[in-house]
Amino acid sequence: SQTIHQWPATLVQPVGSPLSLECTVEGTSNPNLYWYRQAAGRGLQLLFYSVGIGQISSEVPQNLSASRPQDRQFILSSKKLLLSDSGFYLCAWSVWGLGGAGANVLTFGAGSRLTVL
């Protein structure tokens, strides 16, 4: 069966510090990978998605970046955090393909709650 791991679960960082959130998927090959952010009481905002190693699509301009160094590893980074970067970060994976719910149902990791002070 497939599993997704995301860490750290919570972190408190000062403004201007760097960030690295990591996500790994097990039990599947060549998944689509996604990073979403959810501000308090808000919906999910798509930040990045990737259809393969080294292939990253950015959805919104920001001081965050993403990398996919291996097929089942997705990393979210920042060189200098802003207060507005606080939120609940969710990594998700889906299986490539057309049609059928199973083809692209998103399965989420447990999330990383970031507080920037």
Add this chain to the structure above:
Amino acid sequence: GQNIDQPTEMTATEGAIVQINCTYQTSGFNGLFWYQQHAGEAPTFLSYNVLDGLEEKGRFSSFLSRSKGYSYLLLKELQMKDSASYLCAVRENTGGFKTIFGAGTRLFVKA
């Protein structure tokens, strides 16, 4: 661009039926999803519609009208544990099959 609208909050009584509506405008529509999210947790998949009509899964049903850009999630025999946010999401056929979410509807189930 994409636009997904759903009510911010709804309240219903235990044992009752509630319908949560969602309207969307998007290019390259490739399916509509409903996810449930309890406070502080990650969303979990509830239902999927890609063709017009009703899909039923136990107490939950979801309807889609592509021509109207409209969907609803129907929850029957409400239970207290159904208190959660319900997220409407649209998948776009834009290479990466990205999924865009609405802001979610917070449902409060009262005794």
